[in-house]
Amino acid sequence: MLKSPIVALDFSTQEEVIAFLQPFDEVLFVKVGMELYLQEGPSIITAIKALGHAVFLDLKLHDIPNTVQSAMRGLAKLGVDLVNVHAAGGQAMMEAAMAGLMEGTPHGQERPKLIAVTQLTSTTEQQMQQEQQIPLTLEASVKNYAQLAKAAGLDGVVCSVYEAAMIGDSCGEDFLRVTPGIRLAGGEAHDQKRVATPDSARKDGSTHIVVGRAITQATQPREAYQAVKNLWEGY
Numbered sequence: 001m002l003k004s005p006i007v008a009l010d011f012s013t014q015e016e017v018i019a020f021l022q023p024f025d026e027v028l029f030v031k032v033g034m035e036l037y038l039q040e041g042p043s044i045i046t047a048i049k050a051l052g053h054a055v056f057l058d059l060k061l062h063d064i065p066n067t068v069q070s071a072m073r074g075l076a077k078l079g080v081d082l083v084n085v086h087a088a089g090g091q092a093m094m095e096a097a098m099a100g101l102m103e104g105t106p107h108g109q110e111r112p113k114l115i116a117v118t119q120l121t122s123t124t125e126q127q128m129q130q131e132q133q134i135p136l137t138l139e140a141s142v143k144n145y146a147q148l149a150k151a152a153g154l155d156g157v158v159c160s161v162y163e164a165a166m167i168g169d170s171c172g173e174d175f176l177r178v179t180p181g182i183r184l185a186g187g188e189a190h191d192q193k194r195v196a197t198p199d200s201a202r203k204d205g206s207t208h209i210v211v212g213r214a215i216t217q218a219t220q221p222r223e224a225y226q227a228v229k230n231l232w233e234g235y
């Protein structure tokens with residue numbers, strides 16, 4: 001899977017996406033989330049793939065196993081590189097998601113990688129304990145979800161940079177640690193709580209970073225992308 005920063009295309013129309021991608025002359029790894037997918041539908045994936053970019057379809061599925069399995073069977077046909085579910089759906093749901101992906105992947109094509117969201121990067125330990133009533137440290141909760149995902153046969157998890165190294169130790173170095181909540185030093189955190197810079201992500205165990213507003217809302221998005229990429233790659 002491409003190692004370059006995953007750019008979150010949090011736009012609502014295909015026109016905005018095409019305008020954003022237009023100045024880039026390299027292959028990108030982009031993320032299509034619920035804002036874009038729920039408004040444009042599967043045709044947005046076809047349009048982005050036609051430009052040659054790799055796609056993470058981030059729909060964070062979380063439902064009963066049968067429903068998630070059927071949904072994944074359909075999504076597997078889109079030819080995306082990476083999809084996700086919420087680990088809070090449980091091990092049986094994650095196993096069903098993987099089964100659906102295997103059933104739906106067309107013969108001769110590679111199965112999309114499947115990862116599970118642990119604790120959202122917009123969540124603090126205090127919120128988790130008080131609102132979700134989970135009587136653990138945030139790190140212990142993330143570790144529990146990561147181990148469930150591993151037991152279910154998934155390829156990795158979404159977590160913050162702060163838990164990435166611990167998950168590498170506990171689930172293996174080849175287990176993906178995809179980390180959003182990435183900001184350039186001094187950048188606005190917005191609604192994110194567990195934020196880190198691209199260079200700390202590289203040093204602290206992330207296998208992939210997800211970057212949205214620090215690039216998409218920059219006055220010069222292509223330059224912002226290059227700055228993130230250089231820090232991530234250690235230049």
Ligand SMILES: O=C(O)c1cc(=O)[nH]c(=O)n1[C@@H]1O[C@H](COP(=O)(O)O)[C@@H](O)[C@H]1O
Nearest residue numbers: 008033058120121158180181210211212213
């Ligand atoms: O699954 C995700 O991609 C995700 C999980 C998570 O815990 N936190 C998180 O921010 N994300 C996504 O990553 C992106 C982060 O966007 P920015 O905060 O603008 O960089 C958004 O598209 C979120 O939907």
